[in-house]
Amino acid sequence: MPVTILIGAQWGDEGKGRVVDDYAARADIVARYNGGDNAGHTIVAEGRTLALHLVPSGILYPQVVNLIGAGTVVNPLRLLEEIAMLEAAGIPAGPDRIKLAAAAHLILPTHRALDGAHESRLAGRAIGTTQRGIGPAYADKAARINLRAGQMRDPDAFAEAVEALLHTHNAYLEKLYGLPKADIPQAVAALRQAAQQLAPYLVDGAQWVAQALAQGKQLLCEGAQGTLLDLDHGTYPYVTSSSTIAGGALTGLGFGPGAVQAVIGVAKAYTTRVGAGPFPTELLDETGERLRRIGHEYGTTTGRPRRCGWLDAVILRYAAQVNGLTGLALTKLDVLSGLPELKIAVAYDYHGERVEHFPAEWGSALLAEMTPIYETLPGWQEDLSLIRRREDLPAAAQVYLQRIEALTGVPIVFIGVGPDREAFIR
Ligand code: IMP
Numbered sequence: 001m002p003v004t005i006l007i008g009a010q011w012g013d014e015g016k017g018r019v020v021d022d023y024a025a026r027a028d029i030v031a032r033y034n035g036g037d038n039a040g041h042t043i044v045a046e047g048r049t050l051a052l053h054l055v056p057s058g059i060l061y062p063q064v065v066n067l068i069g070a071g072t073v074v075n076p077l078r079l080l081e082e083i084a085m086l087e088a089a090g091i092p093a094g095p096d097r098i099k100l101a102a103a104a105h106l107i108l109p110t111h112r113a114l115d116g117a118h119e120s121r122l123a124g125r126a127i128g129t130t131q132r133g134i135g136p137a138y139a140d141k142a143a144r145i146n147l148r149a150g151q152m153r154d155p156d157a158f159a160e161a162v163e164a165l166l167h168t169h170n171a172y173l174e175k176l177y178g179l180p181k182a183d184i185p186q187a188v189a190a191l192r193q194a195a196q197q198l199a200p201y202l203v204d205g206a207q208w209v210a211q212a213l214a215q216g217k218q219l220l221c222e223g224a225q226g227t228l229l230d231l232d233h234g235t236y237p238y239v240t241s242s243s244t245i246a247g248g249a250l251t252g253l254g255f256g257p258g259a260v261q262a263v264i265g266v267a268k269a270y271t272t273r274v275g276a277g278p279f280p281t282e283l284l285d286e287t288g289e290r291l292r293r294i295g296h297e298y299g300t301t302t303g304r305p306r307r308c309g310w311l312d313a314v315i316l317r318y319a320a321q322v323n324g325l326t327g328l329a330l331t332k333l334d335v336l337s338g339l340p341e342l343k344i345a346v347a348y349d350y351h352g353e354r355v356e357h358f359p360a361e362w363g364s365a366l367l368a369e370m371t372p373i374y375e376t377l378p379g380w381q382e383d384l385s386l387i388r389r390r391e392d393l394p395a396a397a398q399v400y401l402q403r404i405e406a407l408t409g410v411p412i413v414f415i416g417v418g419p420d421r422e423a424f425i426r
Helices: 016-024 076-088 109-125 134-142 149-153 155-176 184-201 205-214 246-253 286-294 313-323 364-368 395-408
Strands: 003-008 029-032 041-045 048-052 065-068 098-101 219-222 260-268 271-273 307-309 327-331 341-350 353-355 371-378 412-416
Touching: 003 016, 003 246, 003 313, 016 041, 016 219, 016 260, 016 327, 016 412, 029 205, 048 076, 065 205, 076 184, 098 184, 098 205, 109 134, 109 155, 149 155, 149 184, 155 184, 205 219, 205 246, 246 260, 246 313, 260 313, 286 307, 313 341, 313 395, 327 395, 341 395, 371 395, 395 412
Parallel strands: 003 219, 003 260, 029 065, 029 219, 065 098, 260 327, 327 412
Antiparallel strands: 041 048, 271 307, 341 353, 341 371
């Protein structure tokens, strides 16, 4: 069973890039199955910080081939920029290293314009999207009018199809939103050129995965965003527009569940969220500020400050359930050093009633009425960044980890103790 699925167990930004980076060292293929350049995985390698948005994190390992799967949405212009950034950093990023599934959907410049337009229209109820065109591209996919990557193989036919969709989008922009229309000839020319450059990267994604699995290759599926941003099982409507959970890897790449060996949920040792929507353990005080400052909690994609709060075990239990987690990777434990005491939400209080289960299906309005029931644990003062064995962690940190395992029923298999690529315990 050669497949490992690695997903975010919270609201995204769990530090998946670091964990993927470690797992990628033992993989043959790393595949993205959902989302697009709304993701931002930062990897620190040999003193360099690389922000990857679309290209899977396996790109740093010469033995890994990286697949951008059918379930993703790809902005061709942004993908080319990222490829150029990697090449400039001395990391080969040609078609032998990156494969683009022909069934992946495309993001056009007008999808981005429409993302901004929808958000402005929502005013006070805006989702707080990354404005990368994700929602509108998936909406067009579901409406069966979108373009797929495979169409780039025939630049003339592709240019024609792009033009037709741009006309549709322009009608929305102009008539519905009263916004300026996109310059169609310019956009078509840019996309036509991008198609020529990207055509060599195209593969039949599901077929390619099937062949690799038949050859016994190790496939690592790299989830983008997190469980609570899942379109079906997240905190709708404050979610992204794709399947972020483990099941998304199966539909987004096209293989069956029998191949899955492990499902690793990545969680921060505390909780963060970007964008709008309820967040029960959010800290609006000095402690929240401190987590943001010490944890550098600013978005990789948008630079927005992240909302910070205590660890929420209700969320992690839910993530364990909907993803079938076999292991937890806990990142940024070091950020908690120096706090006198720590809190973990073990349940919620809903008007006097104790709630143990995360109420995602009942919607954000209900969640907003829930307050956390906390358990308080002792903090620790030591610097953790050089510790490489779990038993060498301060006693209070070990208690914190044991409590998380007891509350979630999932073993912790990876612990991040500092920003360096090697600063983890496994
Ligand atoms: P969209 O994916 O740009 O449509 O944004 C929808 C919601 O998902 C917003 O709350 C975003 O802040 C959030 N989001 C999207 N991508 C990420 C990510 O990579 N990390 C954290 N939040 C994200």
